[in-house]
Amino acid sequence: MGIEKIKAGVLGCTGAVGQKLIALLDKHPLFEVTEIAASERSAGSIYENTVNWLEPNDIPGNIAGMKIKNCSPDLDCKVLFSGLDSKVAGEIESTMAENGYVVVSNSRNHRMFDDVPLIIPEINAEHYKLIDAQKQNNRKGFIVTNPNCSTIVLCLSLYPVYKSFGLKKVMVTTMQAISGAGYPGVPSLDILGNVVPHIPDEEAKMETETLKIFGKYENGKINFADFKISAMCNRVPVRDGHTISVSFETEKKATADQILNSFDEYNTEFLKDTGIDVIRYFENPFRPQPILDAGKGNGMTVSVGNLRECRVLDWKYTALGHNTIRGAAGAAIINAEYLVKEGLL
Ligand SMILES: NC(=O)c1ccc[n+]([C@@H]2O[C@H](COP(=O)([O-])OP(=O)(O)OC[C@H]3O[C@@H](n4cnc5c(N)ncnc54)[C@H](OP(=O)(O)O)[C@@H]3O)[C@@H](O)[C@H]2O)c1
Structure with a gap:
């Protein structure tokens, strides 16, 4: 029997980074995408009918028929990969972390906060220790970010x-x-x-x-x-x-x-x-x-x-x-993999 995968959500699932996240998380050994979310414009509709899919491979079979949800804290998952537009990422990601989710973000909004790690695991994995400071600030979950x-x-x-x-x-x-x-x-x-x-x-x-x-x-x-x-x-x-x-x-x-x-x-x-x-x-x-x-x-x-x-x-x-793999979706996924390895997720 294989290990139980960690339930993951993709915020901004219709965008360039969101699509790359969905493509790279397909058959991932640690994570299973159970929720996809975007703006009110997309919420309520079926993914394959809504997204302008730009990836070379087809939409993964388990995602194509999935309903897009709003980015609200009732998603059935533990970790949220965020490819949200930076105009809205700040508030949504904070709300999600306050409600107990682990948010792994591609957006700029939280990168320079004192208590938020900005990580490239091959360089500064020790910065993950900043997560403790977020917990002291009464967040049930936490936010980690990858760079521009x-x-x-x-x-x-x-x-x-x-x-x-x-x-x-x-x-x-x-x-x-x-x-x-x-x-x-x-x-x-x-x-x-x-x-x-x-x-x-x-x-x-x-x-x-x-x-x-x-x-x-x-x-x-x-x-x-x-x-x-x-x-x-x-x-x-x-x-x-x-x-x-x-x-x-x-x-x-x-x-x-x-x-x-x-x-x-x-x-x-x-x-x-x-x-x-x-x-x-x-x-x-x-x-x-x-x-x-x-x-x-x-x-x-x-x-x-x-x-x-x-x-x-x-x-x-x-x-x-x-830019969308090493510079975004792939970077977020190796951050989340590192969190799992360190027992932080
Ligand atoms: N593209 C890159 O190479 C790259 C690299 C590193 C970092 N980033 C960062 O990653 C983030 C996403 O970039 P992107 O290039 O994927 O952008 P994008 O293609 O414009 O996608 C933006 C996503 O945000 C969603 N969104 C917009 N307004 C929203 C709202 N009010 N509530 C909830 N969701 C909303 C969109 O959903 P709808 O379709 O429903 O509007 C869409 O899924 C940005 O912060 C960007 O700076 C991008």
Whole structure:
């Protein structure tokens, strides 16, 4: 007899992230989707009749005929994966956590709260200790969050460097996919054959979230990392996969070989557990590319290439990650898996 799966709900089930959550949770060994919920516009209707399904595989059989519910605290599940629009995620996620649910959120609303962990398990799993502070604040459940989709690509590629050599300054320029704006997202006339040099609030998110993620948990709070970071964010006509160009100055000087070794050692640390590369480095300077590489490691690998000297800071490289998988739904699922492993869910 197999183990009993944990009942899971998907909030924002009709959106880009919600659909990816439903696709990735299909036949998951730990979680079973028992509830799906979205706005009042969708509630009461049958999923397959309502959703504009964008995933390559069919809607999972157990979900297609399921009724979409409202995001209210009467859902029959223990954990809620949230892909809610940030306009409404703040209030709904708080209500759900107060009513005893474990909320694993993709939305920005709670990421920077003092008592909410902002997690990439391969980097800062110790930040889960912040959950205790939420419990002291009279919540029956709790909220954990994963970072903004570009921040995840930056952090996973830069953390080995930070860990080994420290950082003084970081400059990052993003080329972000259209699917990062949700569905229907950016109007086609704005993006076809074009580049849009502004994504509201994105630069601030990358600059602040990175310092929290690289921060240290001490005495019940996170002491943020203190290097300088500047982000420039652009929307480009790519369907999936955020590409970033990163320049950085380290505290301790490092050679190219030492930096490449830091990627390699870091990757090896996790590869043995999951069989999936956290970081894959390409020797070919024309890689990574979204079409070729966003799906590496089932969308969970951050691809890095083209490490070279920078004439302003010390070094520069290109990185790429799948925004709705590693940058959102996949990130939330590994957070929830970690909670189960630690007995927190
Ligand atoms: N797309 C990405 O790559 C990505 C990456 C990382 C993080 N995120 C974050 O993840 C969240 C979801 O993003 P997305 O791209 O999936 O957005 P999306 O495609 O616009 O989907 C938004 C979802 O929120 C629901 N919703 C809207 N208003 C609601 C309300 N008043 N009450 C309840 N549900 C409501 C929508 O349901 P209806 O269909 O019923 O309106 C839909 O299911 C956002 O906070 C976003 O910033 C996105």
